[in-house]
Amino acid sequence: MENDKLKIFYDGACLVCHTEIEIYRKHDTNSMLEFVDISKIDFYKDDYPVTKKDFNKYFHIQLPSGLYMHGVPAFMEIWKVLPKWRWVEKLTNNFICRGLMEIGYFFFVYVRPYLPKRQNCDSDACKI
Helix, strand or coil: CCCCCEEEEECCCEHHHHHHHHHHHHHCCCCCEEEEECCCCCHHHCCCCCCHHHHHHCCEEECCCCCEEECHHHHHHHHHHCHHHHHHHHHHCCHHHHHHHHHHHHHHHHHHHHCCECCCCCCHHHCC
16 A cells, blocks of 8 residues: 555445445544545456455455455454544454444345435446
8 A cells, every 4th residue: 555544445325334434534533544435437447456346245444554354344443543433443342242243244234235325426326
């Protein structure tokens, strides 16, 4: 990676996903996050080690080291970076909470394609 920011790959066409990302954006007071909207038409022109199918199915991040992560561990890495969210990572970084979050995320992955799309965004993917 070119900088030391944590790169977040998100679906800007998904209303729930976009809303969550806006919360992270608001709390990124130290500019530690870089946001990449995978719903943009030109997103896939770049060469990524993650397939288009996987980017669309699972939430991904890229650490400053270049390592890609997805799912619950990816969210926890974001929480570690955001000062006001570190307590969430500390509270949930245990066997019971992580297990419950993994179960919840498993169901979310299958429900997400049926969630409402954003009406007003830059991508054609946002049109219902």
